[in-house]
Amino acid sequence: MPYLRLYLTLGWALYLVLLGGWIVLQKREPVATLSWLLGLALLPYVGFLVYHVFGPQRIERQRLRRARVRGALPAQPFAEDDEVAELARMARATTELPMTTATDVRLLVDGAAKYQALVADIRSARDHIHLEYYIWEGGHSSDALCDALVERARAGVRVRLLLDAIGASGARHCFGALVEAGGELAWFHPTRFGRVWQRPWTNLRTHRKIVVIDGRIGYTGGMNVTDDQNESVNAAAYRDLHLRLEGNVVRELQQVFVEDWAYATGERDFIGEVARQTPGLPRGPVRAQVVTSGPDSPWEAIHRAHVGAIHAARRRVWLTTPYFVPGEAAMMSLTSAALAGLDVRLLVPRMSDSRLVTLAARSYFGQLLVAGVKIYEYGPRMLHTKALLVDDNLVVVGSANFDHRSFRLNFEVSVLFDDAALAASLAQLIEGELAHAPRVRQGRHRGLLTARLPEALARLLSPLL
Structure with missing residues (x-):
């Protein structure tokens, strides 16, 4: 056909103008926007398919549902302490969840401690058990939980289990007994590839880990349900941290699950x-505030909480995260704190379960080291702990990594605490981890082909990770 080349060229130009205009109108970060535009231009039509499946998108939750939930489960706020008042007000404005209190907070280190406590609490449930997880894999850990849930469901306890449709897709065969016993099972964002008129939710996952038992006991943190996070059955299991909570703060976790x-x-x-x-519970001694974020909100509440806490620091900032791919605001806060003479420490795994993310993280080390940030790479196992310690009272623990995906794409939940005793416990834990984490030094040998070039290339993908 004599005009085939012309038609193809015009089609390609129209494709770039229409889809490119749509991407530009979303008004996201210029670097991310340019990355997508470049990919679309270099991969005609294929780029559209990639964007259709994995590209950024907003989720408009039904506001009526949220309003009804929050009307039925009103929070029981507590006056913010002067030291964290500004941070607490910002978190409340971006999530509508106020500062409240906890009567008991336990740091559960590693899976064996978490699963043992969780199974015991499940077996004591009388009214309901609510669980939300990103990953749920078959194995010893999930079998123990399933057995306890099935037993409670048969006893008349309402069991509701919400799982991510991709993260837990490999364990679908595990839930027949639970449903047969009267439990309820739901999937978060099931794939919609058969509906070509709708964009699939492949890239928008619930990364939250929430358990609420009888409205009195809550669990959240970094651990999924998998033997990969249970050192009692897997010697190479991830090193991780979870929370067991009691008190009014559990009411806020309940609200998030119900939504x-x-x-x-x-x-x-x-x-x-x-x-x-x-139930409404008496006030406890620990100030606590649940903070949520996800693609259904433009505020990136957990991102703001981290950056705001770091900017408010006066003495130290200790951050531990398995995936470190910061944006400009996060990098600015860390380097500013270090340049101001604060004790800024970053603890990451020597090798995470994603080679690409490990390389991207190391591409930021140079600037951090020059600013005075102390960087440590944990070696014995994969470090999966997600925690921030600021000064002697402020603690943030949850499901969110320190990266673009957690701050913008995933549905996440963290808990902000204002409590000196909890901060001291977390400081002791991090100090113990540092004993197994060699410090990254300036001037270390870094080959061009083995380190610097791969890291630089991985960093180009940082806005998309």
């Missing part, structure tokens, strides 16, 4: 039942 369940299932009738089963 997610209503969103995933479309159900609303259960909200009143849950509200009646969620």
Whole structure:
């Protein structure tokens, strides 16, 4: 055909103008926008398929569902301490979740401690058990949990299990007994590849780990349900941290779960039942505030909480994260704190479970080291702990990594604490981890082909990781 080249050229130009204009109108970071535009230009039509599946998108949750949940489960706020008042107000403005209190907070280090405590609490449940997880894999750890859940479901306890449709896809065969016993199972963002008129939710996952038992006991943190995070059955299991909570802060975790369940299932009738089963509890000594974020909100609340906490630091900033791919604001906060003479420490795994993310993280080390940040690489096992310690009172622990994906794409949950005793416990834990983490020094040998070039190339993908 004599005009085939002309038609192809015009089609390519129209494709770039229309899709490129759509991407530009989303008003995201210029670097990320330019990265997508370049990819679309270099990969005609294929680039559109990649963007359709993996490109950024916003999720508009049904506001009526959220309003009904929050009306049925009102939070019980507590006056913010002067030292964290500004940070707490910002977190409340971006999430509508206020500062409240906890009567008991336990740091559960590694999977064996978490699973043992969780199974014991599940077996004591009387009204309901709510669970939300990103990864749930078959194995010893999940079998123990499933057995406990099935036993409680048969005893008449309402069990609701919400799982990410991709993260837990390999364990679908494990839940037949639970459903047969009366438990309820729902999937968060199931794939929609058969609906070509709708963009799939492949890139928008719930990374939250939430358990609420009878509205009184809550769990959250970094651990999924897998033998890869249980050192009692796997010597090479991830090194990780989880929280066991009691007190009014559990009411906020309950609220987050109920919102997610209503969103995933479309159900609303259960909200009143849950509200009646969620007791009001006395104030506790530990100030605590649940902070959530996800692609359904433009505020990046957990990102803001981290950056705000670091900017508010007066003495030290200790950050531990398995995936370190910071944006400009996060890098500015860390380097500013170090340049101001604060004790800034970054603890990351020597090798994470993603080679690409490890390389991208190391590409930032040079600037951090020059600013005075002390960087340590944990070696014995994969470090999966996600925690921030600021000064002698401020602690943030949750599911969010210190990277673009957690701050912008995933549905995440963290808890901000204002408590000196908890801060001291976390400091002791991090100091113990540093004993197994050699410090990264300036001037270390870094070959062009083995380190510097791969790291630089991986950094180009940072906005997309």
